[in-house]
Amino acid sequence: MSCYTMGIDIGSTTSKGVILKDGSEVVSTYLIHAGTGTKGPGTVREELLKSSGLTNEEIAYTVVTGYGRKTYEEADAQLSELSCHAKGSHFLFPEVRTVIDIGGQDAKVMKLDEEGRMTGFLMNDKCAAGTGRFLEVMANILQLDVSQLEEEAARAEEALKISSTCTVFAESEVISQLANGADIPALVKGICRSVASRVGALAKRTGIEEKVCMSGGVAINGGVREALAEELGTEIEYSPLAQLTGALGAAIHAYERATAKERKDG
Amino acid sequence: MLDDILKKFQEAAEHPEALKERYLAEGKQIVLVAPVYTPEEIVHSMGLVPMGAWGGDLQLNQSKRYFPAFICSIVQSILELGMKGAYEGVSALIVPSLCDSLKVLGENWKYAVPSIPFIPMTYPQNRKPEYALEYTLHSYERVIADLQKATGKVFSEKLLRVSLEIYNEHNALMRETVKELAAHPEISAQQRSWIFKSATFLRKEEHSALLKQFLKELKEQKAEGKKLRIVTTGILADAPSLLQILDENGLQIVADDIAAESRQYKTDIEAGNDGLVALAKKHASRDNCSVLYDPLKRRVETLVETAKAVEADGVLMILTKFCDPEEFDYPLIRNACKAAGLPIVEVEVDRQMENYEQAATIIESFKEMMESK
Known part of the structure; x- marks a missing residue:
């Protein structure tokens, strides 16, 4: 069964999101020019689900990153943007x-x-x-x-x-x-x-x-x-995905956590 | 019980003004001792209460009349507190000459806060040779003469010996506390800071008594939790917002090289007949500090050795903004840590900081970096 994970990067001026399949295939991306403190982060989640045809329940794990990460409540975990950009960049290059x-x-x-x-x-x-x-x-x-x-x-x-x-x-x-x-x-x-x-x-x-x-x-x-x-x-x-690198890294971190959790749960 | 003792440390650390009022109400005279390495023992031996003057976290307004914006906020906030009357009632302020900003503080203080006499403590840059000891001794004589003039108290060599023993005992207790705290992740960075900060305000015999109780209780308490172990280095690390970030990220300070913390308690006074000479020798034998001249910069090596000895996961450099001596050392520290495979990160702080958002991101990333190692 496929494992879908979501990464959301809430910046100061934009919100970005990525859905990954099995930690390596980009299923859906979304970017909106509305950052922390706006409706942008909520819209990103909605649009990602809409364009991928997935439901909330099908997302195994969500990691949020970026300047607005601390106030976003719909993620399973939050990570600093540096760790996510590092992860996303390594994936791309x-x-x-x-x-x-x-x-x-x-x-x-x-x-x-x-x-x-x-x-x-x-x-x-x-x-x-x-x-x-x-x-x-x-x-x-x-x-x-x-x-x-x-x-x-x-x-x-x-x-x-x-x-x-x-x-x-x-x-x-x-x-x-x-x-x-x-x-x-x-x-x-x-x-x-x-x-x-x-x-x-x-x-x-x-x-x-x-x-x-x-x-x-x-x-x-x-x-x-x-x-x-x-x-x-x-x-x-x-990469043309440069602006989405943080969200991409967050989705990869989410995949690693989801699979680690799966292994732990047996 | 441990909480009760911690609360006492907290009260002293957070309300030095109440402590000042208490000492004054008890009929004691207070002398402010500015950082770093002011000969408190002399003040103590004369029956005066030495209280640390490391400034405070506040907006700087009045002090800007005397200082440019690009100077250490510790000295700026000391002057600000003086100009705002926070130190009213104290008998004098002693400022050592160990960095350029401190030298300027003394000169500005004379004009900005004329009600509280300024006493300079001039140290030689080369502190170890015989002639340097003589220089330090002459400076002590100046401090003693000025203190006698400002307070009417008399210096006695015999009483100095008593004070030196009290300070030696306190040093040993502080070192033991640091070692014991490293084994107790359940004590937060904020609580650890209260212990150090209260030591600068309370009379040493009072603080030693609290430390003895604290150590007894702590040794009986079962250590709980597991945190990432860090060593801090810098001048000052007492900002509650910064300490909160360390606690939120599960970081435990297992050793420090902070001027306002462990650096104060590293060097004891050796036994000898002449107390003042012993005190001068104590200063001469101090090392491993950015404001103490050392062409070999052994501080760097010592810091790495300390971090290895306490099995630290990383080093956090808390750089006080515009502190030249620390800024000069930072590249050396960073390179040495990297060569030793120790993760290191720098966070810049000052006494006026209100928003620690960037520091929070840096520390959170640092934690994630250490975890992934």
Whole structure:
């Protein structure tokens, strides 16, 4: 009999979910732009069940992760997002030893061993610089959608220098650049480099070990990925499931727990 | 019964102001001793009550008139408490010169809190050579002279010998307590912290009496539960929100290298005729601390050895924000732990922190990392 498990990742700006069959086959995924404190997490569960045709009872185990994990009551267990991103990244790229996860409000770098176990990690300090929030703030000033940043950066012939120290300072810098008639693509490329510089420094503190992959919402942005690859001097693996990596890892953890429970129950 | 004793530790730890009022009502004079390694024994021997001044968790407002934002929040909060009148009634404040922030605290205190005299305790950076002992002795003489002036009390070598014995006994009891606590996962990180924090406020003979009762009860109690074993390192680890996170994640502190905790009780005074010389030698023989000059940084090696000896699952570095001496040591500690295969994680704290959400995620991930090892 098949074992279905669910992983839910409740972030600061989005909620994501994955249903796995037997710990290896992705049955269903869902993402909504509504994070912790909203109806997003509930919707994720409903939509996952609807699209998979499964019922609540058929889900053997659910693990919740992410910023909003502590207030979600429908899971069997909760785990930190670092453990889930590590697990999900190892599933997607077994050869990866360094995972860089840039989420809505924080950035994390994880070191993995060959079995995908996390052997060390670092989180950013209490500043939005180098996070998805930073990109949102910058996109707002430029009257762009975050999803347009990649395209804009790709059109740039050069990158303008933007501070990576502080979001508020960087915001002032971008406004000054706009006032001086700066080229928008060059400005966007500079913004992507700013994120890469901040996160790259964090990654270098842990010690880069190849291969490197990116997870989290910001991984979708090719401009940041490219800038980060340049900053670290290495290729960066990326999966279209990058934003779902935490939820995927949670579903794998759920499968491991469900099968361990089964073995225990005999 | 054990709970009753823990409650006494808790009361002293959480309400030092009530303790201050009690001592004053008993007609005693109080002298504040700022961190780290202030010669409390001298204060005690003069019939004064030395009370620890490690600041407190509060919003910093008034102290910002004297300090920039990027300075250790321990010294900032000491000044804040002084400016807000929390220390009213005490006779003096002694501040040692062991880090740059502490040096600035003393100078600012003179202007910000003129009602409470500031007494400097200037230590030599090179504390071990013969000339350094002489330097320390001269500094003690300054402290004694200033204390006599501020309190009207007289120093006596004979009474110092008595105090030194009281402090030696307390040191031994604290070390025994740490060792015993490592065998009792049922005692929470918060409860463990009360024992250390109350030691900085209570007179040592009072605290020793409580420790003796506590140890007797603890030894009779059956150890319960199984937790992940960690060693903490840093300057300060008394924030209730942080300790709660450790308890929620089932982490037991089995040994520590915290300046406000075990580092205070590692070194005893050797027997000798001259109490002040013995006290200076005690300081000279102190080691393994970020604020004590050591070009070989043996603290790092000692920490790893301690963690191995107590069979720790990992090391938690509690880094006080803007503490340069600790920040300099952290990369060395991290590398040494990694080389020894000891999981290590760093959590940054300060006296103004209200939201520990990021620390909670870091500690939870650390727990999961240790579990999967």
